Amino acid sequence: MRIGRVEKTVDYIILSVFALFALLPLVGVLFSSVIPAADNTGGFQLPRTVRLQNYTDAWTEGHFSSYMASSVLVAVAVVVLTFVLATLAGFAFARMTFPGSGVLFFVLLVGLMLPEEAFIIPLYFNLRTAGLTDTYWALILPQTAQSLGFAAFWMRNHFRAFPGEIIEAARLDGATDRRLLWRVLVPASWPSIATMAVLVGMWTWNEFLIPLVMITQDQLRTAPLGLAFFQGQHMTNYSLLSAAGVLIALPIVILYLVLQRRLISGIAGGVGTR
């Protein structure tokens, strides 16, 4: 079916208007991040001079070198832990038979729908008693738990859809479950695992409430927490705030641009929440 010229034009106009609506605030913050602080009123303005030093200021004076390092450490730890645990669990749920598997799988999925408020209050008091608040563990372990529901579901679906002949062939060669999982299934599943890892990494990177509750020391703050803190201190230093915002958003935006189709279908597929 052909699309008429009028319809085509109307389509492009509508799409452009909404694309502009989505982009304008983002372009604004990008401009704002290179305008010298003295000239920055917070409004939308084209930069007359480009001052990249705002970024180094945010990096050093704004402590974002430390905040970003914390964020990287926490995100990597959560992704690695989630990957190992979810791969094991996903394999069992997809390929093994055992009593209680339905109930246990349901327990795993509970984390998918709960708001964080449902568990964070006692979690804070528990971790404080255990001496774990104000450590990276207070960020890594709860966020791993939060990611497991989605990740185990994702891996299980993937392992279930895996061609049965390959698995049978490996079994005939005498492969144990452990060998089958790590030497056959996982190496063949990298695209799917990568998507899962990027989604979990993105949710962890962007997380705000858990660091807000668990962390008080400056050197342990993650980037979003650092930005919120910085905003509270320097409400009107729009240049530095914008530069910091761009620093936080950029790694995720780059990953998104590289993997966009997979990420969109991961989020929009209906299980993409944490």
Next chain:
Amino acid sequence: MAQTLIATATDAPRTRARRRWQPAAYLYVAPSVLVLAAFIVVPLLQTFQYSFYDWNGIGASTWAGLKNYAAVFTDVHLRDAFLHVSVLLLFYAAIPVILGLGLTIVLSHANRLRGVGFFRTVLFLPQVIASVVVGTIWVSIYAPHGLLNQALGMVGLGDLSRAWLGDYTFALIAIGFIGTWVNTGLCLVLFLGGVQNIEPSVFEAARIDGAGPLREFFGVTLPALRGQLAIALTLTVTATLKSFDIVYITTQGGPGTSTTVPAFEAFNRAFNTGQVGSAAAVAIALTVLIMVISWLITRLQPKETA
């Protein structure tokens, strides 16, 4: 979503149903189950327990019965918080979904246009940006010299300009509009993706039968989009009810208490004002609300996928 998950969770593995059960499976599942139990399930049960006590977070706690739950309905501040979040639902969920569907009427063949991939990328972009960053961006847009007041001045409506987030009447709407910005692209991308799955021959047939764009939408497009509609509603409605970050960054519930939401009240009561029991009751009420609404939405889903 919830029902899809539950349904798939309980059906027996088809491929190897005959096999004897394997005790080793528990070793594979145990690490995940333990982590989940320690950091989510047990705390969830404790939240339930806390909600029946009065506790300031430090001293001894006293039994409060259902008082904290009654307060959800009688305490003006809590009632307002739930009222505010229902206003936000309009902006975070209703407007993006309706706008997305409305535009889909016009754009129902747009996925065959050149460059539609570029538009999809851009429209979806707000979804991947950290909410704290989104919050700071909009704080500057709503600032006295920010983009919104600039734009009003440019079209001769400068009299309307104000500090939007400091305004009792407009702060909540201003926060709502941030949600509209974040979620409109999501809905549009979802619906355009759904339309893509409809066989072109169905549209042909509708055209040959003389159906106009509206008839085509209600007869062909909308029924085919039920699955996407359920997903869009689940994602946007739960995101609204969970909303905390944006409120914390933009207004901290102010001015006064004009922009408080349940998630913010739960946080604030637990960690700032020493009303842990009340915070727990708010958290449980919110959780139940989210579960019930997600369940209602999944009933929209077509039977084959539910």
